[in-house]
Amino acid sequence: MVQGTTSDAGKTTLVAGLARLLARGGCRVAPFKPQNMALNSAVTADGGEIGRAQALQALAAGVTPHTDFNPVLLKPATDIGAQVIIHGQVVSTLSAKDYHQYKPTAMAAVMQSWARLTAAYDCVLIEGAGSPAEINLRDRDIANMGFAEAADCPVILVADIDRGGVFAHLVGTLELLSPSEQARVKGFIINRFRGDISLLQSGLDWLEARTGRPVIGTLPYLHGLFLDAEDALGDARIDKGEIALRVVAPAFPRISNHTDLDALRLHPQVDFCWVGPGQPIPPADLIVLPGSKSVRADREWMVGQGWDAAIQRHLRYGGKVVGICGGFQMLGKEMRDPQGVEGAPGSSTGLGIFDMETTLEAVKQLRNVSGRLCFGGEAAMTGYEIHMGVSRGAALARPAVRFDDGRSDGAISDDNQVLGSYAHGLFDAPEALAALLAWAGGQAAQPMDVAARRQADLDRLADCLAEHLDLDRLAACFGPAHENAIRAYVA
Structure with a gap:
């Protein structure tokens, strides 16, 4: 031992x-x-x-x-x-x-x-x-x-x-x-x-x-x-080459599975940074909202830190946004927790970008997934689902991913600026990473294989x-x- x-x-x-x-x-x-x-x-x-x-x-x-x-x-x-x-x-x-x-x-x-x-x-x-x-x-x-x-x-x-x-x-x-x-x-x-x-x-x-x-x-x-961090956010300095994309993400108080963003953090042409409490939100090409163990509480934290105004300004200037799992739920109109799964029972408003509402249910959904992105040449992806939220709404009619088991997942906005998915590991597969970077404006980014690294x-x-x-x-x-x-x- x-x-x-x-x-x-x-x-x-x-x-x-x-x-x-x-x-x-x-x-x-x-x-x-x-x-x-x-x-x-x-x-x-x-x-x-x-x-x-x-x-x-x-x-x-x-x-x-x-x-x-x-x-x-x-x-x-x-x-x-x-x-x-x-x-x-x-x-x-x-x-x-x-x-x-x-x-x-x-x-x-x-x-x-x-x-x-x-x-x-x-x-x-x-x-x-x-x-x-x-x-x-x-x-x-x-x-x-x-x-x-x-x-x-x-x-x-x-x-x-x-x-x-x-x-x-x-x-x-x-x-x-x-x-x-x-x-x-x-x-x-x-x-x-x-x-x-x-x-x-x-x-x-x-x-x-x-x-x-x-x-x-x-x-x-x-x-x-x-190596995948057990819990703490990776903060080691990584030497970068010519930058093809600038990416920022909020460091939620109850952030979960932040290893989803390791591919971005490690990519030699991606300038990535976490933004913690009280820190200014820098300009970026892509904002990623990561997963959360307490979605409603972290959503309130976002509001208090000024992320709503920053995201709206970011979208007005043509920037892209990706939400993963809890971050995807925050992109909808409302998040409900009637059974008090993650805290006191109640509901919270989301960013309202997607016509979608999420309800937290008692049964956690756990599965490994593979499939293809619904854009960028339908690049292959792999990942996993860990969530208690079930999302419903018109936004889901334009999914971000189609899984090999026949299910569709996530959403893409009509203007193609915002993407959300329940799939953790969305950036990990080399094809999916390249397609997502190109979608966000990083067409010049070189390929990278996180698994091989x-x-x-x-x-x-x-x-x-x-x-x-x-x-x-x-x-x-x-x-x-x-x-x-x-x-x-x-x-």
Whole structure:
């Protein structure tokens, strides 16, 4: 199990890299995160929903995403409450206090998935959540040491040296664990190091002497590494060439599946930026409204931030607008939530661009999709649907996408300036990306394959681990029963 001293220490990345490294050696490996809290999710082959990070790790391992890889997913709807998803399906929306009482039920689901995975795979790589040393969260913990104790598995601690204080993070985390939990920690990995490694050696020697545990490796800062973010917005600086298109998007407070815009953010000829609260909305060729976990609340935030006036001005000057999932719903006349699915029951007005109304219903629609865009030569697209809204209205008679299963999706405005779709991943397929960029005015943009870039970066990550980790020490962390097999897989 990979646990971190902090959030974003590198747990997701390390598990993905180890999964690719082991899979390349012939190991049947599966990722596992007992409990994830994230608004970036993916649809599995068995018709459920898991954290986006576990879908990435499954890709690294060369296996099809399954709900057992992330049996408990929490999708925050407010600062104190979240939608609870067990084995891929919504079971309730609970406050933090009520979820604490629910944890024994959630733990039972976790252990069921754990049993199935350990029976089916040679190796299961487990990712913790946040830090195991959060004292207020240790009671009934199912995400970190609570699970490690129940499953009787060894633990590696990873810390981010780029943030500073790495030795305090590692030693302090270890000191705050119980004696039995401390015994589970078999070694440390230091992540995101920049500079001359020889200058760090005295600190590594001290750490090993102080704790009696080995430093398995120090990983360099991998500039330009593209992997789907678990939750935080990608903000790494990306060098650009000659700009063919300027794109902006609002960073909603409850933004979901913002990885939909990674293809735009990474494209070498697209000048892309997120616009957060209080920031001016810059001129652009294309505005993209992303998904939202709380559509009505994020719609109110948009109004308060001045996006309505900015969008109307943008359209008057001939700009284009794309809405995805919740962003698509906001383009209609009204959004209704009679059952209080995402908050207090009620309704909110939309931008009114599409003659369409949306009602949030109790049953979440989850499916992987493929099809063709209804413009630009009918380019092929792939993606997935995750939504509880059902939209109806005359605007849907002019769809944006036709799926291979015969359904039509989304809408295009009569003046061809506004497009909306429920399909996440709309920009991911190379043909669809090229067609959408051309539609928005970026005819000169060069082709780009996001999936190929992702695979190449997973291989780059695995190569880095193979070079900078002590693979013998890594194999020893798995325990005597598995050490020789792991050593053979990573040799």
